[in-house]
Amino acid sequence: MNAYPGKLALQQRVLPAYRVPFIELLASACRGGLHLFAGQPLPIENIPPASKLRHARLTPARNRHFLHPRHPLYLCWQPGLLHWLEKTDPDALIVEANPRYPSTRKAIAWMHARGRPVIGWGLGAPRLSGPLAGVRARARLRLLSSLDGLIAYSRRGAEEYRALGVLPPERVYTAPNAVTPRPAAPPPARDPTPRHPLTVLFVGRLQPRKKVDHLLKACAALPAALRPRLIIVGDGPARGSLQTLAQQTYPQAEFPGPKHGAELTPYFQTADLFVLPGTGGLAVQQAMSHALPVIVAQGDGTQDDLVRGENGWQIPPDDLPALTRTLQNALAHPNRLRRMGEASYRIASEINIENMAAAFLKASNEIAFRG
Numbered sequence: 001m002n003a004y005p006g007k008l009a010l011q012q013r014v015l016p017a018y019r020v021p022f023i024e025l026l027a028s029a030c031r032g033g034l035h036l037f038a039g040q041p042l043p044i045e046n047i048p049p050a051s052k053l054r055h056a057r058l059t060p061a062r063n064r065h066f067l068h069p070r071h072p073l074y075l076c077w078q079p080g081l082l083h084w085l086e087k088t089d090p091d092a093l094i095v096e097a098n099p100r101y102p103s104t105r106k107a108i109a110w111m112h113a114r115g116r117p118v119i120g121w122g123l124g125a126p127r128l129s130g131p132l133a134g135v136r137a138r139a140r141l142r143l144l145s146s147l148d149g150l151i152a153y154s155r156r157g158a159e160e161y162r163a164l165g166v167l168p169p170e171r172v173y174t175a176p177n178a179v180t181p182r183p184a185a186p187p188p189a190r191d192p193t194p195r196h197p198l199t200v201l202f203v204g205r206l207q208p209r210k211k212v213d214h215l216l217k218a219c220a221a222l223p224a225a226l227r228p229r230l231i232i233v234g235d236g237p238a239r240g241s242l243q244t245l246a247q248q249t250y251p252q253a254e255f256p257g258p259k260h261g262a263e264l265t266p267y268f269q270t271a272d273l274f275v276l277p278g279t280g281g282l283a284v285q286q287a288m289s290h291a292l293p294v295i296v297a298q299g300d301g302t303q304d305d306l307v308r309g310e311n312g313w314q315i316p317p318d319d320l321p322a323l324t325r326t327l328q329n330a331l332a333h334p335n336r337l338r339r340m341g342e343a344s345y346r347i348a349s350e351i352n353i354e355n356m357a358a359a360f361l362k363a364s365n366e367i368a369f370r371g
Contacts, residue, residue: 001358004365006091007032009084011107013063013076013096014041017048018179018282022353027056029361035088037081039063046207046236059084072130078103085110092368094360097122097150099139108146117148117367121175123302124157125164141166149367151360153177154302171367175359177302180285182352187291187345188269194334200228200327201271201292203264203283206236211278211297211318213238213245218277218324220249226331227252233259233267268292272337273330277315277323288348293340295326305351311343 008030015023015038027034039061041047050058061084064077081103085093093111095104097120108118125144128137144150144164149171152158158174161167200219204210212232219230230250232242235258246253259267264286268274274287275295284294284306294312296303307314313330315322330337 001029001354002361002365003029003031004092004361004368005031006368007035007088008364009035009037009088009090009093011078011081011093011095011104012036012038013078013098013101014038014045014047015050015058017050020050020053021181022178022356023050023053024055025353026357026360027053029357032091033057035059035084035090037061037078037084039076039078042068045069046205057088059088072128072136073132074100076101081107082110090116092116092364093118094121094151094364095147096120097144097147099136099143105143105146108143112146118146119149119151119363119367120144120147121151121153122157122161123153124160126160149173149363151175151363154305156304157302173359173363175356175363176305176351178285178351178353178356179282180289180348180352182354183289183345183348187342190272190291190338190341192335192338194272194337196225196334198228198272198331198334198337199231199270200273200275200331201231201233201267201287202275202277203233203259203267203286204276204280206232206234206239206242208238209279210236210238210276211323212242214318214320214323215275215277216242216246216250216253217320218327219253221324222328222331226328228273228331230254231256231267231271233257233264265290272334275323275327279317285348285351288344291341291345293330293337293344295323295330306347308343308347311340311347 034056036056036058042065061078066075111118145166150161151173152161155174158172161172162169230253232255243255268290271292274292276284278297284296287294294307296307296314297317298314303314313326315326
């Protein structure tokens with residue numbers, strides 16, 4: 001992994017706790033240091049923010065929110081951004097490529113006035129809909145056109161950025177979204193012929209958007225011979241209602257509560273299939289590093305790089321019949337699950353925070369020192 005010789009700065013609306021390993025790894029490769037400017041999420045977002053960093057320097061922002069982040073017209077002001085830039089005086093800046101943060105435009109202008117590059121980091125540029133879609137699309141184009149380079153979370157996102165034509169294709173980079181390191185251990189040794197009942201695992205925060213209720217109902221709808229042992233690891237506001245639903249529809253479901261770090265290892269090692277039926281969810285990469293096939297709901301494109309036909313299934317979000325059919329298909333072929341788990345492990349060896357950091361450093365070096 002090549003180092004960045006200067007001082008790098010990174011602006012984020014929020015720095016989630018799950019980003020800390022990536023940030024620390026990136027910071028260790030910035031010889032002039034890595035500085036971050038990030039604020040707090042709204043309580044309703046249920047995002048645990050990072051509070052301390054060892055290698056990077058975090059300056060708290062005072063986010064001012066207008067509407068909810070999921071609302072099409074959401075805006076977030078970050079006062080103090082220019083003061084932070086003046087104080088840190090970075091050689092290059094990476095910002096969220098999001099026009100809903102008006103402060104970012106001033107930061108870009110500040111950097112360019114000093115002849116320094118700004119790189120955007122974002123999900124991509126899908127077609128917009130809803131209120132003022134045309135206005136929002138033009139605002140996005142203006143922001144992206146003002147950047148010197150772009151880093152996309154996924155191959156699909158990079159293709160969307162290139163399709164806009166706002167930057168030369170070679171200035172658009174892909175850093176597949178990762179939250180876990182490259183697997184350090186070989187895949188767990190599992191019986192090549194799984195025994196019934198198979199074990200299905202969910203790990204994540206128990207809230208409505210995770211659709212764990214759909215997972216319970218889907219398991220209950222399976223033929224009796226295929227009904228799995230279902231383990232639901234996690235805690236959250238929906239835990240009580242999910243346990244009540246389980247008693248009514250799938251009483252064999254187990255709720256061991258929240259587990260973290262090494263506590264999760266036994267659950268990953270004993271599972272045969274990992275399922276994330278709703279939006280979000282970062283444990284899929286942990287599951288893949290333990291050689292598990294996966295079922296996930298389709299989302300923003302970051303799943304496309306992780307979940308392929310060789311290692312799992314993507315299903316339409318909020319589609320109980322699709323989840324039930326896919327779960328039945330998966331559990332009906334246990335030997336295939338083992339082969340798919342091996343493919344998951346190979347993919348986890350490619351998509352990890354080490355390779356993500358390497359892509360950021362490549363973009364930063366090439367954009368900053370392009371002749």
